Every structure is written in structure tokens, then in C-alpha cells.
Amino acid sequence: MKIGFVGLGNMGAPMALNLLKAGHAVAVFDLNAAAVQTLVAAGARAAASPKAAASDAECVMTMLPAAAHVRTVLTSEDGVLAGIASGVTIVDSSTIDPASVKEFAALAAARGNAFVDAPVSGGTGGAAAGTLTFMVGGSAAQYEQVRPVLAAMGKNIVHCGDTGTGQVAKICNNLVLGVTMAGVAEAMALGAALGIDPKVLGGIMNTSTGRSWSSDTYNPFPGVIETAPASRGYTGGFGTDLMLKDLGLATDAAKSVRQPAFMGALAQQLYQAMSSRGDGKLDFSAVIKLYRAKD
Amino acid sequence: MKIGFVGLGNMGAPMALNLLKAGHAVAVFDLNAAAVQTLVAAGARAAASPKAAASDAECVMTMLPAAAHVRTVLTSEDGVLAGIASGVTIVDSSTIDPASVKEFAALAAARGNAFVDAPVSGGTGGAAAGTLTFMVGGSAAQYEQVRPVLAAMGKNIVHCGDTGTGQVAKICNNLVLGVTMAGVAEAMALGAALGIDPKVLGGIMNTSTGRSWSSDTYNPFPGVIETAPASRGYTGGFGTDLMLKDLGLATDAAKSVRQPAFMGALAQQLYQAMSSRGDGKLDFSAVIKLYRAKD
Amino acid sequence: MKIGFVGLGNMGAPMALNLLKAGHAVAVFDLNAAAVQTLVAAGARAAASPKAAASDAECVMTMLPAAAHVRTVLTSEDGVLAGIASGVTIVDSSTIDPASVKEFAALAAARGNAFVDAPVSGGTGGAAAGTLTFMVGGSAAQYEQVRPVLAAMGKNIVHCGDTGTGQVAKICNNLVLGVTMAGVAEAMALGAALGIDPKVLGGIMNTSTGRSWSSDTYNPFPGVIETAPASRGYTGGFGTDLMLKDLGLATDAAKSVRQPAFMGALAQQLYQAMSSRGDGKLDFSAVIKLYRAKD
């Protein structure tokens, strides 16, 4: 299958590589020439613009930092919509707000194209291993159409519902994640201050009602889970600034439907305090530092 | 073994029953005569006071609503400390603050008795089935001594560390639980307002980083988990007022060690808002009502 | 002086009227024909577009709901920048984010025009009476130039600093206002629940360290201040949805400089809960309803 791919960052590059490995013909575009070069070396064709990447594609994928980039890539003079053939589907794996998804879908529909949101979870590790989870928003037919393409890059391809619901799923999951992690951090730090061994406390939580991915897989207290970022200085993992971005999307989405988001808004401020003190690049579980005066 | 048991409420009564079933001789006391009668019918001996219940016991258990009750039961004229033989251990399964535990342990030590904190999780269901988790605070020797008794009432008997750490474990676990549930409620309600099917959203969270007991076992959105209180009108389960009590213990414990508890304090206010509007008896997952205007 | 005026809403209309009363020649534009007609009846000239309103003006004023509207009014084909003469100053009294101000100022500067931010406080009452406060961002020379125009509509014309600082002042003031009002509401409701006469409590606060405009002029408890919206069913005044908008600007501005805004973010959620339950049109002091179960 001929695929146009725009956005070769930390996530996009390994995703495009997996498309190549699966035997697809991939035309790539990125502003970063080195990133393009790596993909070309692996068998991709370099496109001079998003328009060029889209021009003879049977499917177009985008993987970009924010909605503003998606808008530019779609609508600029050299953009995807200027080059894409009618009937070809655009799959956007960026994490953006659901309202922008609907706007982009309407722009695409006006040209005779489907625009499917398919944000991912699984991080750069999952992108490299081809084990990402894709949360897909679109009609059942659109989902069936894009599934084989996404299957080259991920393990779970979940149909979330209509256009935009892929983003809703991603945003709501990360809202819970940001809140839960802050809660686990608070409780682990409190337990330590009150004299319990953090490993014992972690063990109890993880076999009880306090159990969560944030405690049993990614515990923020150093040494409780050997494979967690906390046990290697909060390096690698999912950066605080990325969590901050996602919580911003969540509280903005809540604002758009006049829904309160008490816990998410407070968690957002805690990660913002981390970013403010210069710790935005650390894994988000480093939020526990706010609770440990000596850190 | 001869066991004195004080406090035959919703938790204490089935716990004492399980001691009888295991073949222990149990002397029971409670202010509620009907509760005493039920236990006597099952083979217990009625004691006229905590002192009487303790007087020839080889182990004394207490299961009471709050620290003030434990203090009275221990120290009043007719109290446990007035009747207990030197060397006999007192096991308190009430959920109370760690500072009171240390105070009570000192009072008991002055009489030559050990005071072991052993709060439980598992609810009335676990109490009836004998599958409670006990979080035990005390020396290794004390733990070994009380384990066989607790094993008649529970499945996991966890040694948490020194005196008081059983309570620390319980409080920290429930702090995480209260925060996580409020976060899951917020995210599920937000997702629904943004148009995703709550079952689909729940399914995604539960196979992703948003996973927690609050989402995969006890999801607060009606219909997502058939066995959760949310699917039967928030009846049964763990009451909002009980969660409120435990979050009060957590934030007070945090205050005592000058540790911030941002997330716990906010969650506490949310459950308090529920209690304030008359929903204190509902299961704590009913906190999702604060996010759904029509509820 | 010849003035172009775009935006004749609840605030803009009385402001434009005051310019007419001061003897200025005013060309007005609004999408709402009735609003235009009222101004024409008072002596204004109707312009067919923002461009037409700006075309022979010596000063252009805009008063619009949000940054998106200002962008359109400035940059559309029929917009202000398409018609304005070089050297003429644009004064924007909308409440928008400081980053957009800087963007608009750059666009204007590229055409040889100054863009001065001058958001107001004082509400529709102050707009009608000509007693608004203008918070002006721009160079000292720009401030001196626009001051005489603004003096026809307001009493205090405050120079806040460089471009954008007018909005910063407005946003920060309203951040404090939203937080303080929520705090006063919480304390007044608590005092009443604890049995003190709200008038007595208000009186004590207002002569003590708890004093604020929110308590001594605009107290949210009914009956404490006779002239406050609370004493007339929370009608009139400054709407909850407007406060919500301003707190959104404040927390977004905080996000843009990676500054935490704990109190503002929580207050925002409280006003959002009010909006969510259908009370967005009530005066923002109605936030006290969240604390009084019977309301």
C-alpha cells in the first residue's frame, strides 16, 4: 500500500519504520532533514512537502506535536489537502483536542476525504516495538479500512466510536493517569514520612483497593518497582511536560462542555509546579518530589 | 484459645463468628444487646464489660468506630486494661490514627501488655467470608503471635512494620483509593459528556495506564462493571461517610508530620460535598454524581 | 476627533454613546443591525464593515467578546487593517490573553499602526455612566495619545506598562477577585452553618484582616450588603460565565509562563460547577450556592 507519512519525531519515525518493515511504500515528510534521511536509508521516499507526500498515497498518516501543526500540515498551500486524491483517508495519530478533530474532519470531508483520529499510547518503546495501542475515532467502515495499516504499528487497535472519540479516550485515560499518579505519590511520601517501608506499602496497595498502574507498574517512590523511572532517577518514561500538555487538553475539553474537572485541574497545577522549578523533562512520576522536602 | 472480643458492629460481629467457627472460645462485649445475643446463639459467652471480656482471655480483640471508643474501652474503670492479665496481647482492628496507636501501646506496655494495630480491608463481605486483609503493626514476635488468631478471620495477614504502621498502611491505601476514585469519576463523566460510550472508555482505561481497582473492579459509571455498586444504585459497598472518615485520618496524619496532601484534601472536600447534600450513606463511588448535573 | 468603533454589545454600545456625547464623530460597525441603529439614532455614522469604520478614522476602538473576534475584525478582507491609515492607533478594550495582544500589535506594527490594549473594569453600569477604569498597555507616548479618547468613557485611565500589560492587570485582578469571592462564600456559608448571624460575621470581616471588596461591597450572603446582587437573587452584576472566561484566561496565561495557579484553577472549577448546573447567567457571587445544600 502507498502511504504518505508526515511527522518523523520520537514517535513518528519508528512508526514509519514499522510501516516500511510491513512492506508498505512510504513517502515521508518532516522539516528535520536528518529524520527524513534516516527513513530514506530504510527504504522510504523523501517528499518535498506534505502535499507531495499525499499526492499519490492510498492512505496518509500524520504524527505531530499539537493541533496547530496538524492545521498547517493539512491546510497550507503545500499541505496534505492540496495534494491528496479524493476518497483517500487521513489518519492522525497526534494527541489533540476533540473539537479540532471535528473541524479537520469537516475540512477533509469538503474535499471528499475521511479524517480519522487515532492517537496512541505506549510511548517510544511501543512505537519501536510495534506494540502501540491505537484509539480510533470514526465510522465502523473507516475503522475497518484503517485497521490493517495501524496493525503494522500496534497491537491493540481499538474502535472508540465516532470521529473525535479516539482523542476523548486518550485524554480521559491520561486525566485518570495524571490524577492517580499524583495520589500515589502523595500517599507513598506520606507513608514514608510516617515510618512505613515504602516497599511494604507499595506491596499492600498493589494487592488491595489502592492498586493502579501508577502504583504496581510505575510506582513513583525510588526502589519500589525496579523497572520504573523512579528507580533510575526519573529518566526515560513519559515526561512531565507531556503530562502537562495532556492535562491541559483534558481541562480544556472539560471547559468546552462546562464540566468541572476538580482533580484534573489540581493535578495539572502540581505538574506545572514541577515544570516551573525546572523538572519538566523528568518522568511525570517525579511529581513525588513536591512531597519530599529534601528532594 | 480464649479470646475476648469487644465491638460487634457490621465488621466485628462476622469476625467474632469466624473465631468461633475456628474453634476458639470467645467472650464478647458490645453495648448493643442484640448483637451480643446473636454471637451467644453461635456459641460465644456474653461478658458484662470490656474488663470482663478481657479477664481470662489469652488474646483480646477490639473493633470499634474511632480512637475515642478505643480509649474508653481500654481505660475506663470497666475497661480492658482493668481486667487483662499481664502478658496478654491486645489486637485492635479499628481504623484510627497512628498517633493514638502509639499512645495506646504505651498505656498497654505500662501494664505489661502488647497493643498491636491490625486494621482490615475487605469490607463486610470479606469479614463474613473470612477473607479480610489484616495490616499488622508491631514487632516481628508480636506479628508471629497474633497471626494464627487473625488467620481465622482473614486471608492475607501482612506485617507492615513497627507499632502504628498497620494504620499507616490502611490510611495511605485509602488515601490513594479516595483520590483515584474521584479521578476515575471525573474522567468517566467527562468522557460521557464528550460522547464516548462509557463501556468503551472503561475498557480502554482498564487495558492501559489509566487502569486501577477504581476503574476495573469498582467503576463509578453505571453499567460499566456489572458487579460494582454503580450498577445497583450505589447501595452496599463502602459508604461515602466512611471514606470521608479515612480521608480525614489521612489529612490529619499528613498535618501531624507537616506533609502536604493536596490531592487527598481536595478529594476529602468532594466526598464532604456528597455528604453535605445527603448522600453520605451511598457507596463512595457515587462521587460521580458531582460531575453529572442531571443526577 | 474621528473615531471608528467596532463592537456594540452590552459594553461597547454605551461606550460609543459616551464618545458621541463628548463631541467625537463616530463611525460604528456591528453585525447586530439593531445595535447599530441605536447608535445612529444618537448621531453615529453606520459603517458597512470594520474596514469602512476604520477608513477615515483618527483612532479605532474595538470591544469584542474574545481574541478570535479581534483577529477576524483586524485581519479579514473587510477588516480594520485593510482600511486604516498608517499611523492611526487601534485601541482594543476587549478582555483577551496577553499573547494575542502581542501578536495583534505585531500585525498592526507591520502596517505602521500602534495596537494598544485597554481592557476595562466597572461593568455595564460604569460603561453607561462613563466611569470605567481603563488598564492601558503600551508605550508612554501611546498612553498619552489614547488617554483623551478614553477619558470620554472612563474615570481612571491607568498606564500599566508595555503592550499587553493592560490585559495582565485585568486578568490578575480578576484572578484575585474570583479566588477571594469563593473564599468569602465558603466562610460566610460555614459561619452560618456554625450558628453566627451572617450580618455580624460580615461586619467583623469587614473591619478586620478578612476585609475585601468581595466581602464589604459585594458580599455573597443574601442580606449582608443590601446593594449587592446576593440581596436581589444574584441578578445583574458580573455573570458567572464571564468570571469563568476570565479565570480561563488567567490559568492559560499561567500555563504559558509555566507558573502554577493552584487557587485560580480550583476557583475556576467551582464556577464551572455552577455553570454546569445551569447557573452560568447568575452573578458570580452565587458560587455560595455550592456551599448551601438547600439552595
Next chain:
Amino acid sequence: MKIGFVGLGNMGAPMALNLLKAGHAVAVFDLNAAAVQTLVAAGARAAASPKAAASDAECVMTMLPAAAHVRTVLTSEDGVLAGIASGVTIVDSSTIDPASVKEFAALAAARGNAFVDAPVSGGTGGAAAGTLTFMVGGSAAQYEQVRPVLAAMGKNIVHCGDTGTGQVAKICNNLVLGVTMAGVAEAMALGAALGIDPKVLGGIMNTSTGRSWSSDTYNPFPGVIETAPASRGYTGGFGTDLMLKDLGLATDAAKSVRQPAFMGALAQQLYQAMSSRGDGKLDFSAVIKLYRAKD
């Protein structure tokens, strides 16, 4: 008049001095011998116990750190209630919870004594100058009876209502104060980060709806108000740990009436974070340090 005075700390000592200056005969008790000596040098009589201080008094005053101290001073073997004559009124100027006040009043009533709560505001400066505000809880007759005594130590003697309402007034005022200060700190720090001159911003707030004692008299940003603690390194003033204590009383009182206290609970955590990092002795306006990464 013969007055017994128990508690000669930073507040109690200057208050007792003012009673002496007004011509009263004062019998003093404190565990700190040096404090007693200072008062004796000024004309007081040293009493060997609270009981002795109360034994021939026509009025007894207490000024103590917390409810536990008041309980001990009243009810111990050598306590006030053991020595006081029937019909003599006890005035407690400590800041404690309203529930304890009612308990103490009942204990006193059983002996034929009135117990009047009369907490103060005005700090050590007001105590020395005799310009304190007293918030008095008790019947109208009790208020009239104690007013002349209090007038020797304060300028405003406010009758708040029945027993306990003096504490309610104090607690609610300080709840507002703690919240407002945190809000002002957040907004001033945000304004500075966004580039406005803090003095200009303070000036605008103080003539606008953002006005409060926390901004116009005690502004937390250094240099905005020359006489505020912020302008002298946050020394003197009202300590963070004292604000923390009062917010604890406020949120506990809210808990006792099942009233949410969202803003107060969050503010409490912010001051707790300050205390946690070792800044508990600084003036409470130092909370602004949480918002300024470099501090």
C-alpha cells in the same frame, strides 16, 4: 477588680500588663517562671497554680495555645474550676474550636460559672498597644459583664452571638484571610512573571474589585507595601504555622457540620507545603515563595 490570668505568652503577657495599667489587681500563672517574673515586676501577684490564680478572682482570663491546654487549665486538680468561686465568669481568649468552647461552657455551668469565648485579632502589636479586637461569644448579659475588662486590652469588643460564636467569627475571618492571601500571592507572582511592575499591579488591584487587606495592607510581593512583612524578609507578622493552625480549625469545623471547604483546604495544603520546607516561622504572606521558583 480582682482578675486571675492564666497564660503569659507572646499575647497573654502584654494583655495582662494592660490590665495592670488599667488599675486591676491581677494574679498570674504560667509554667514559664520568667514570664511570671516580668508581670510581678509590673505589679502582678504570682499564683502557684491556675486554681490559686482563680481562687479569689472576680473574673478569670485564659490565653493559651490550644484547646488541650484550656482543658488542662480548667479541669486538672490544680485547675481553675477547682478554685473559682461560684458566679465568677471565665473569659477565654485562646483560639480554639467552637465545639470545645461548648464543652468547656457546660463544665463551667455545672459549677455555676459562665465561660465566655473571646478570641482576639490584632497580633502582638495590638496586644501591646491595647488595641486588640475581641470577638465575644455569650449571652447579652455576659457580654455586658466582660466588656469593661476587655476594654482595658482592646479597642473593639464585638458581641458575636451565643457561646462559641466568638470562635466562629475568628475562624471564618482567618479562613477568608488565608484564602485571600494565597490568591493575592498567586496573582502578584503571575503578574510579575507576565511582565507587569508589581507596584503598578498592586495599585490597580487596590483601587478595584481585587482589593483586600491582603493586597492593600499586607501585600505579599516585596516592595509593594513598605510596611508589610514582605518588605522586611517576611519577619514579624503572623506566622505561617499559626495560619496553618487556624485553617486546621476552619476545615475541622467545616467537617463537623459536613460543609465543604474547598478553598480553605487547598490553602491549608499550600501553607503546609511552606511549613514542610522549613518556612513555618516566616510570616504567612511568604506563601508567595511557592510561586516564585527562584525563592
